Amino acid sequence: MSTSTVEAARPGLEAVLKELCLTALAGLALTVPLVAYETIDAAGGLQLASRWGSTIFIVVMLVLGRFGIILLRTPGRESWVAIGGGIAAAIGVLDLFRDGMTHLLGIISWPAITPTYTLSFLTGVGGAILAIRAIVQVSRRNSSTTKADRDARAEAIGDQVRKLVKVFAAIAVVFALTLPFLPFSNRYVIDVATLIVTYVMLGWGLNIIVGYAGLLDLGFVAFYAVGAYSYALAAQHLGISFWLALPFAGLLAASFGLILGFPVLRLRGDYFAIVTLGFGEIVRIVLINWYDVTNGPDGISGIPRPDFFGLASMTRNGSDGLPPFHEYFGLEYSSEHRIIFLYYLIVAMAALVALFTVRIRKLPIGRAWEALREDDIACASLGINRTTIKLAAFGISAAWGGFAGAFFATRQGFISPESFTFIESAIILAIVVMGGMGSLVGIAIAALLLIGLPEVFRDLAEYRMVAFGAGLVMIMIWRPRGLLSHREPSVLLANRPPPGPGRPSTRPVAAAGEAAE
Amino acid sequence: MLRIEGVHTFYGAIEALKGVDLHVEEGEIVAMIGANGAGKSTLLMTICGVTPARRGQIVFDSNDITAERTDNIVRRGIACSPEGRRIFPRMSVLENLRMGALTSDPARYDDNLATVFELFPRLKEREGQRGGTLSGGEQQMLAIGRALMSEPTLLLLDEPSLGLAPLVVKQIFEAIHRINSQRRMTVLLVEQNAHHALRLAHRGYVMVTGQITMTGTGRELLENPEVKAAYLEGGHA
Numbered sequence: 001m002s003t004s005t006v007e008a009a010r011p012g013l014e015a016v017l018k019e020l021c022l023t024a025l026a027g028l029a030l031t032v033p034l035v036a037y038e039t040i041d042a043a044g045g046l047q048l049a050s051r052w053g054s055t056i057f058i059v060v061m062l063v064l065g066r067f068g069i070i071l072l073r074t075p076g077r078e079s080w081v082a083i084g085g086g087i088a089a090a091i092g093v094l095d096l097f098r099d100g101m102t103h104l105l106g107i108i109s110w111p112a113i114t115p116t117y118t119l120s121f122l123t124g125v126g127g128a129i130l131a132i133r134a135i136v137q138v139s140r141r142n143s144s145t146t147k148a149d150r151d152a153r154a155e156a157i158g159d160q161v162r163k164l165v166k167v168f169a170a171i172a173v174v175f176a177l178t179l180p181f182l183p184f185s186n187r188y189v190i191d192v193a194t195l196i197v198t199y200v201m202l203g204w205g206l207n208i209i210v211g212y213a214g215l216l217d218l219g220f221v222a223f224y225a226v227g228a229y230s231y232a233l234a235a236q237h238l239g240i241s242f243w244l245a246l247p248f249a250g251l252l253a254a255s256f257g258l259i260l261g262f263p264v265l266r267l268r269g270d271y272f273a274i275v276t277l278g279f280g281e282i283v284r285i286v287l288i289n290w291y292d293v294t295n296g297p298d299g300i301s302g303i304p305r306p307d308f309f310g311l312a313s314m315t316r317n318g319s320d321g322l323p324p325f326h327e328y329f330g331l332e333y334s335s336e337h338r339i340i341f342l343y344y345l346i347v348a349m350a351a352l353v354a355l356f357t358v359r360i361r362k363l364p365i366g367r368a369w370e371a372l373r374e375d376d377i378a379c380a381s382l383g384i385n386r387t388t389i390k391l392a393a394f395g396i397s398a399a400w401g402g403f404a405g406a407f408f409a410t411r412q413g414f415i416s417p418e419s420f421t422f423i424e425s426a427i428i429l430a431i432v433v434m435g436g437m438g439s440l441v442g443i444a445i446a447a448l449l450l451i452g453l454p455e456v457f458r459d460l461a462e463y464r465m466v467a468f469g470a471g472l473v474m475i476m477i478w479r480p481r482g483l484l485s486h487r488e489p490s491v492l493l494a495n496r497p498p499p500g501p502g503r504p505s506t507r508p509v510a511a512a513g514e515a516a517e
Numbered sequence: 518m519l520r521i522e523g524v525h526t527f528y529g530a531i532e533a534l535k536g537v538d539l540h541v542e543e544g545e546i547v548a549m550i551g552a553n554g555a556g557k558s559t560l561l562m563t564i565c566g567v568t569p570a571r572r573g574q575i576v577f578d579s580n581d582i583t584a585e586r587t588d589n590i591v592r593r594g595i596a597c598s599p600e601g602r603r604i605f606p607r608m609s610v611l612e613n614l615r616m617g618a619l620t621s622d623p624a625r626y627d628d629n630l631a632t633v634f635e636l637f638p639r640l641k642e643r644e645g646q647r648g649g650t651l652s653g654g655e656q657q658m659l660a661i662g663r664a665l666m667s668e669p670t671l672l673l674l675d676e677p678s679l680g681l682a683p684l685v686v687k688q689i690f691e692a693i694h695r696i697n698s699q700r701r702m703t704v705l706l707v708e709q710n711a712h713h714a715l716r717l718a719h720r721g722y723v724m725v726t727g728q729i730t731m732t733g734t735g736r737e738l739l740e741n742p743e744v745k746a747a748y749l750e751g752g753h754a
Contacts, residue, residue: 383591
């Protein structure tokens with residue numbers, strides 16, 4: 001954007017008023033049918049209740065927002081918009097956390113300006129967006145950079161980020177390992193962390209099919225379910241311990257992966273996605289209806305907890321002839337031991353998946369997966385047996401899903417088909433796509449955001465899903481290829497250092513670039 | 518080396534190859550020319566086993582490969598550089614080349630890589646760059662180089678000049694000539710650019726709607742009035 005844009009003719013008062021009136025009319029047309037009346041259950045049937053307060057608030061806010069956008073068109077007025085937007089954002093945030101702050105800080109509640117929580121949220125977000133736009137506009141005008149300059153700077157930042165990713169990963173590993181002993185950690189924190197790491201593991205498992213082999217699998221939860229049920233049933237009917245059942249659950253899930261793999265081998269793209277979606281539903285519906293085996297919708301309860309590698313029991317008084325954990329190690333009894341043990345268990349399992357993935361990427365089969373994602377036909381013409389490598393991707397991915405499932409079953413102690421609905425597949429897939437397909441660190445960050453943030457924002461109650469959706473949209477706008485879309489090459493020339501910063505990683509495609517030389 | 522007899526290939530009910538006979542001898546460059554949709558690419562795909570022949574026989578090094586799977590055909594020593602290059606865009610140049618070496622002996626990987634870099638020094642300069650950011654000519658070099666990494670005895674090239682500037686086309690054809698004369702590589706080339714292809718080739722075939730209508734040495738075909746009228750005049754590049 002250049003500094004010398006011709007100053008736009010200042011719109012006349014009449015034009016501004018006309019635009020604001022139109023905005024108000026459009027706002028009314030949309031809000032009156034949707035917001036102004038709601039049906040409520042009352043004695044004797046449904047009754048209409050009016051919500052004119054909210055309606056008028058929305059229309060006023062729309063007009064104010066529109067006025068902000070109009071002001072942004074005339075250079076020099078950005079500061080007004082920034083201040084106005086900032087005030088709106090502050091009001092929204094304060095109102096949103098009003099109850100929480102009252103509870104936490106003991107401050108006496110103040111009267112809310114925004115009528116409902118939804119409107120607090122929308123006011124906050126809208127104000128913030130306006131303020132940010134105003135600030136960005138000013139900073140762009142003041143800096144005489146061209147688009148090319150900014151691209152180059154983004155590229156340089158990208159290189160820095162790439163370097164930082166390794167540091168960040170190391171810090172994250174240390175953090176994950178020490179988490180239970182950090183001062184702020186308590187039972188709740190460890191529980192949430194366990195949940196997040198479970199999804200990290202699921203994401204890394206699905207990553208093999210989606211991120212590497214490039215096959216869109218919408219039914220990953222099926223393998224998760226198979227793993228969970230195979231451990232639950234094995235423990236209940238055969239009395240098999242967790243450690244024996246774990247490989248069994250993985251193998252069973254892997255064989256389900258192969259069973260699904262065979263019929264879908266010939267399919268590509270959308271068709272493939274639909275069949276995997278169907279497979280996920282089939283597994284769930286079988287679990288609901290096969291009452292004799294799976295106990296149907298009632299689920300399976302009383303799934304035993306894992307023991308401490310066959311040495312000690314994680315229960316208070318010991319079980320199966322094993323001494324309780326705290327006695328075995330001569331510690332005070334604490335109910336947190338079991339929670340911490342489960343946490344380390346899933347961290348270890350996730351670490352196993354990560355090591356496996358990093359390693360297999362450099363083996364011929366890992367390369368073949370990536371080649372398959374890039375170009376199916378070229379793959380065949382290079383002598384890659386597509387059948388084998390697709391099946392391998394399915395089997396391995398499913399096995400990781402199965403391991404995670406067995407862990408889920410033992411952690412919850414109760415499973416039912418309700419835990420394995422399509423939304424689970426969708427969340428795991430969202431984690432992989434948001435993280436940047438194929439990037440382990442990216443997927444871990446995405447899992448942290450997508451699973452951790454809704455936990456943190458429990459205060460928002462049902463509106464946290466709105467925030468969740470807004471977050472997804474924002475990632476898709478600013479990072480359309482995922483949070484970390486950079487891909488490290490798996491082969492480097494032995495005598496040449498890896499590409500350093502400043503080296504262009506993208507270059508405009510010049511069809512006849514050679515002609516010059 | 519390669520003998521094709523009475524090959525018919527179908528796409529569903531559509532007969533794309535209607536009884537094709539041809540042979541390629543060791544050390545030759547054979548060019549197959551023809552218009553769009555004549556079935557040239559189908560022929561290469563049939564040899565590779567991507568769209569298998571319904572009737573007829575394909576014999577390579579005295580083995581019948583008509584019904585073999587593509588990956589086994591590649592292992593027997595036929596490498597294919599497919600139409601439209603089809604390099605792996607997000608992989609680096611080096612990774613693309615590494616993918617070509619999946620079926621060859623890992624011990625000879627370094628030697629093969631050196632050979633390809635010697636043939637296309639440009640690829641060595643661009644070694645760490647992503648395939649998708651190369652220019653069209655560089656991508657074509659990469660596609661040929663990747664095919665060579667599998668140590669083939671027969672190289673199939675599908676339209677290597679497609680979408681390239683004339684000067685780049687010349688470079689690519691020179692490289693093919695060198696692969697043949699220095700490395701004694703047998704090449705079967707499918708081209709619309711009849712002028713360049715026939716000048717390069719020892720022998721040529723002309724394909725029209727799934728059938729071979731003419732054959733002869735490259736020079737004979739270049740001077741043939743019918744070929745001139747149909748494929749050379751105006752299309753001279």
